[in-house]
Amino acid sequence: xxxxxxxxxxxxCLHWAWACSPNPHKGQYTRGDHGYPTVILEAVASQDMWICxxxxxxxxxxxxxxxxxxxxxxxxxxxxxxxxxxxQVAGTSxxxxxxxxxxxxxxxxxxxxxxxxxxxxxxxxxxxxQERARNDVERAFGAxxxxxxxxKYLASYMEEKKMSEVMYTCIILHNMILxxxxxxxxxxxxxxxxxxxxxxxxxxxxxxxxxALVNDVGTHHVLRRDLMERIWNxxxxxxxxxxxxxxxxxxxxxxxx
Numbered sequence: 532x533x534x535x536x537x538x539x540x541x542x543x544c545l546h547w548a549w550a551c552s553p554n555p556h557k558g559q560y561t562r563g564d565h566g567y568p569t570v571i572l573e574a575v576a577s578q579d580m581w582i583c584x585x586x587x588x589x590x591x592x593x594x595x596x597x598x599x600x601x602x603x604x605x606x607x608x609x610x611x612x613x614x615x616x617x618x619q620v621a622g623t624s625x626x627x628x629x630x631x632x633x634x635x636x637x638x639x640x641x642x643x644x645x646x647x648x649x650x651x652x653x654x655x656x657x658x659x660x661q662e663r664a665r666n667d668v669e670r671a672f673g674a675x676x677x678x679x680x681x682x683k684y685l686a687s688y689m690e691e692k693k694m695s696e697v698m699y700t701c702i703i704l705h706n707m708i709l710x711x712x713x714x715x716x717x718x719x720x721x722x723x724x725x726x727x728x729x730x731x732x733x734x735x736x737x738x739x740x741x742x743a744l745v746n747d748v749g750t751h752h753v754l755r756r757d758l759m760e761r762i763w764n765x766x767x768x769x770x771x772x773x774x775x776x777x778x779x780x781x782x783x784x785x786x787x788x
Contacts (some may be wrong), residue, residue: 533578533664536767537618537629540583541668542604542630544595545576545675546571549694550687560591570686570694573598573629574702576671578664579716581709582585587698588691595635608641608745610730610738621757627745629754631665640750643758657759675705687763 552560552568569591575584586602587715599605607613608627615627625640632642645661646654676683679701686694709715731738744750 533667534660535664536620537625537628537763538643538664539616539630540577540726541626541665542575542632542636543668544598545574545672545673546570546591547572547682547694547698548685548693549591549691550685551687551689555642556590558592562594565591567685570691572698573600573602573604573667574671575604576668577712577716578667579709579714580667580671580674581706582671582702583698587695587703595633596637599636599754605641605745609742610733610743612730621760622756623753623757625750625754630664631661631667637746638748638751639746640754641745642751643755644751646755646759650729652728653759653763656757657762660762660765671705675701678705679710 541614545591546562546569548565548566549560549568549570552693557568560570564580570587570593571589572578573584573589573595574582576582586598586604586606589598589601593601600606608667617624617626618628619625627641632644634644634647636642636644637745640645643661645665649655681697682701686697689697731741
């Protein structure tokens, strides 16, 4: 996927402005860079804009790391119930696949971030490729807002529970439309048998050891180095093309419901 072997999908957060936040808690829902109360959606999307993970309801003052610590996204990795997803890059074997993320996330084994110090062409090419692939989730957010304008504007006259119902409904319909139009990349096999796994008890030695492996900073840097070498040998990545920032313009009026 996107010339990134072992990539799961892209991860990011979306803020939905909330007009009816309780006055005593407005500060809890307001972050400085927004200036108004919001409720946060954490989502994971694939190349076809299919949203396979959604966690909505975090207060707007939190950053993406705070939201991740509250969400169940990585629980199966921590407790050992995640299926075997080992892969190889540049001859090195890795146990867990990874998400593409932006710069705020921690340098852990299950994340691949971009690079900030672009002192050679190899690093610049990796940055372009990573940011272009990471835009999958941004494109999914753009499609949600374009199809359902209720998500694009201030949520008025709605309590938080109703906002949650609306958000999850829009995401489900979004995925149904992709599947109905035949735009999904992966087909769901309802007869597939997943081997049973035994979850580690939280706080046990196995659980602690597993978390240490998943959160390993060294693995993060080695994996990113190997991916950078691979991307350098890919010929169809244009170093002169900046990633698209305004993704809503990619959708026509026919996409709006």
